[in-house]
Amino acid sequence: MAHGGAYFENLCFKTATYTHIYLTDMNTFWKNIKQKYYRPIVVIMFLIAVGIIVYLFPQERKFRYEFRKGAPWQHEDLIAPYDFPIYKTAAELKAEKDSIVKRFSSYFKYDTSVETSQKKFFRNNFYQKWQRQRQLYDSLKLQNKFVEQLADSVYNKKIKSEYFSKIIGILHLLYSNGIIEYSDGNADQTIVIMRENVAEEYDLEDFFTLKSAYEYLFSHLDVSDKTNDALREEKINFIKTLDLNEYLLPNLFYDEKTSKKVKKSLIDAISITTGMVQENQGIIFRGEVVNDEKFRILESLKREYESTIGNTRNFYFLILGQLIFAFATFLMLYLFLHTFRKDIIRDVKTMSFILLLILLFFSIGKIVINTAAVSIYLIPFVIVPIIIRIFFDTRLALFSHLTTIILVGFLAPNGFEFLFLHFIAGVVSIISLKNLRRRGQLFTTSVLILATYFFIYFGLAIIQEGDISKIKTTNFAWFIGNGLLILLTYPLIYVFERTFGFLSDVTLIEISDSNSGIMRMLAEKAPGTFQHSMQVANLAEEAIYSINGNPLLTRAGALYHDIGKLEMSQFFVENQLSGINPHDQMDFETSASVIISHVTKGVELAQKHKVPSQIIDFIRMHHGTGKTQYFLRSFINKYPEKKVDEAKFTYPGPKPNSKETAVVMMADSIEAASRSLKILKEDSISKLVDKIIDYQIREDQFSDSNLTFRDITTVKSIFKQKLKNIYHARIEYPEEKKASK
Secondary structure, three states, X not given: OHHHHHHHHHHHHHHHHHHHHHHHHHHHHHHHHHHHOHHHHHHHHHHHHXXXXXXXXXXXXXXXXXXXXXXXXXXXXXXXXXXXXXXXXXXXXXXXXXHHHHHOXXXXXXXXXXXXXXXXXXXXXXXXXXXXXXXXXXXXXXXXXXXHHHHHHHOXXXXXXXXXXXHHHHHHHHHHHOEEOOOOOOOOOEEEEXXXXXXXEEEHHHOXXXXXXXXXXXXXXXXXXXXXXXXXXXXXXXXXHOOHHHHOOOOEEEOHHHHHHHHHHHHHOOOOEEEEEOOOOEEEOOOOEOOHHXXXXXXXXXXXXXXXXXXXXXXXXXXXXXXXXXHHHHHHHHHHHHHHOHHHHOOHHHHHHHHHHHHHHHHHHHHHHHHOOOOHHHOOOOHHHHXXXXXXXXXXXXXXXXXXXXXXXXXXXXXXXXXXXXXXXXXXXXHHOOOOOOHHHHHHHHHHHHHHHHHHHHHHHHHHHOOHHHOOOHHHHHHHHHHHHHHHHHHHHXXXXXXXXXXXXXXXXXXXXXXXXXHHHHHHHOHHHHHHHHHHHHHHHHHHHHOXXXXXXXXXXXXXXXXXXXXXXXXXXXHOOOOOOHHHHOOHHHHHHHHHHHHHHHHHHHHHOOOOHHHHHHHHHOOOOOEOHHHHHHHHHHOOOOOOOHHXXXXXXXOOOOHHHHHHHHHHHHHHHHOOOOOOOHHHHHHHHHHHHHHHHHOOOOOOOOOOHHHHHHHHHHHHHHHHHHOOOOOOOOOOOOOOO
């Protein structure tokens, strides 16, 4: 049984090992594929984006002339190429529709069954109540002579017949005239009555409501009795017992189906045109001002032109033109990236993010333009440059923004106005938001963008209209909505960070908090390493700032670069406060493997705590492919006759692949070495910095980074100055001498 358990454990171990190797190999395989074939992959991505854009473009021609009301016609004389109608404006069509709705008479229909059922209901109730009251008076008339007289008078057959006939007659009159279901309209409003498929128009006041019908019924019952007031009062009481309102129900009902059908037919019958322009008729001539009439004719020609494609050949030419337009727009972005940001082209994930962001906002713009439910000015296109600026840089943000608004501007009703407004707003957003470290910054940027929209639109509107009173003030409301939607950038940044693995300044600030989980553990379990990491962070941050790197990323990476020492802090000299060094009891190769393992253990710990991959790169690269020089030299000195396996003394790498990781490597080595300096003078510090960095250059540790020799010289200078400030000689204050007595 024990043997079986051991076999099972061994099997599980082998399975887990092979699975790990397989997954590692697969990840490496796909990584190599991306690195080797990134160019064709990116080209295919661009071509797919072009295809999607062309698919979303409207399958109609684009009117070639730009024009504005109140501005001179800047093109050649325009002659009508064919007959076309002059379309009414949206405002005119709306006014006609509103007029029809306002003057429309609702349709009602009679329900003849109501009168029949209510008369029958009255007949049954009347005889029952009459008989009940008669029996009551019969039981009382022997006791009172007046009651006997009253009973004989009120409940004789003549009065009974008179009351019944009178009420039945009034009910017939009321139902014949019509009791309407409701009366919310004006007194002078008219309605249409459908009787036997014949429609007749009446005034609303010609019909009874339930209230007026009851009042009419009660007032037309004769209850007078000149000789006997008691008899009159008793008649009134009897009428009250009849509950006359129970026999009154509406018999004239609103016919919703017919009303909607007729109203729709009237609205559909509205003519959308108001005249015709004949072929070869002069429309407008060069220099002529585009007044209201000319503007309507030009808009009609534009509408007619864009709605007709013609034959199949013309359709293919249309698609070809759209392909060229979309291809040229994306080619501009590709050439920019190829010239200035090849690192982004090599990163398929980043490239897909940029293209998806552009396609997303283009799709939103198309939907809004097609539906016409809201203005295109509500859509916050400046979110594109803001997000790309936060994750990358200003130039990429500007080019991505230009690509987006050029594509949407092709669809927008007034392309020039749209492009100019959003271009200026995009520039303002990029300049005003250099970094996003506080939530208030986004609000400030939103206000600045809103002010830009107001200012630029006001200027364009004055040029177009020539009169402040004619400016469309509703657009200002859309701009306010746009400004509020810009605040959605903050949650979007979080979503994109999680989805694509990017890092924003806000996240870097959170990671750099020395009270965060891993940093707190490092301070408690490896205080020497913690202090070392803080010093490295200070040195590297100052140096990277001077060569236009990312200070926040550098600081965060420097703070985390040695977290692998947490599990075995006693093996590192900065944590050996007791003076006991466990390496004294170990061979050099084992000691080297322990020291080297802090890199892999640091990566594992960071992955366990879901530290971003950009920070993990600092852990992997802070020693590059360097060697544990102390143990390697000790081994050579002790065993000069043995062949050294340098792989056992070499860090796994990789080498630093950016300015930030390279600077942290320098700062890490220099900070650690500076602690061993016995003479802390400017000259010794300078020699130490030069010696360490020059050695790393000779070892080819910076070949994968984008550091220049000028950058390295600047970094050296910063390190020397910072170390000099840290270790400068302090003034020794003299003790106060006691005065002699």
